[in-house]
Amino acid sequence: MINIVLFGPPGSGKGTQAKFLEEKFNLKQLSTGDMFRFNLKNQTELGVLAQSYMDKGHLVPDEVTTNMLREELKKHTGYAGFIFDGYPRTTAQAQSLDEILKEDLNQEVSVCLSLRVEDEILVQRLLGRGLDSGRADDANEEVIRERIVEYYTKTDEVAEHYKAQGKLVDIDGVGEIAEITDKLSQEIQKFA
Template identity: 50%
Template sequence: MLNIVLFGPPGAGKGTQSQKLIAQYNLVHLSTGDLLRAQIAQGTELGLRAKKLMDEGLLVPDEVVIGMIDSALQTHKATAGGFIFDGFPRTVPQAESLDQLMAQHDSGINCMIALEVQEEELVKRLLERGKTSGRPDDQDESKIRRRVTVYNTETAQVAGYYAAQKKFHALNGIGPIESIFTQICGIIDQNKATAPETPAEATKEVKA
């Protein structure tokens, strides 16, 4: 099973590349924001718990988010070729929890790919997107810059975690969409070929 953590600041083109990767590798896109909204809409136990916390102005704890990811893995793992994790993990404890969860499903993260785009280019892209997206945070330059700063701070922590596992890959997010996609596929195919599919297989390789 192929599992990718895809990172990129707002406006880096992550959404566009995710859709192409889904089609290429038969992956399921797991966005924590989408999962949260879906669980709340369905009125699940996790969704109700998350909504209660959000209504009180509190952050949804990692254990609830991991629970939602676990539910999604169980729902799709029989038919999916793997998963794209979007917006998660954002901290080292979250990355550690995700590794533990994937191990329970006899799987693991193959690679983390971060699309890198300079801040001025991101601001230009998002302000342009804001003309049609209708999102207030795409129309306010100060909010855009704040979002980019938060992303950079979060990614620096998680990048180090995956770099220690030799799974972190940074990629220039400026250029033709197809060219960037080809580079992403090259990284994925290399890691797919070299990374053990499961912890059990890793053990077999060591014994061999």
């Protein structure tokens, strides 16, 4: 199996690239945001628990997010592997992912692919996306810059986790979409 942690700040093209990689390599993208939306909307036991923290203005504990991921992995069989998008966000989550893959699937993270894009390009991409999508968080430059800073603050330690394992690969995320897909694919081919 090929198990990819896909990193990229908001506007890096991570979601677009994940869709191409899913098709090309028969992988299943597991997005933390999608998992949360599903569990909250369907009021699953984990969704109700997560909502109880959110209602108090607290962050949802890593354990709840990790259990959502574990449940999601059980739903998807027949794939050549997974693309983890938005998880892990902390070193504790990275360690949990390592344990889950080993215990449940006898697997490990193959590679952590990190899309690198200069902040000013990210801001312009997101402002452009905000015009098209109507997303409020993509229409305000100050909010965009805060999201970018928050992303780096959270993911730096996780990047170090994978770097220490020799699994972190930086990919230049600027250029034509197909060009970036090719760069990512070259790295994934090493595990196919």
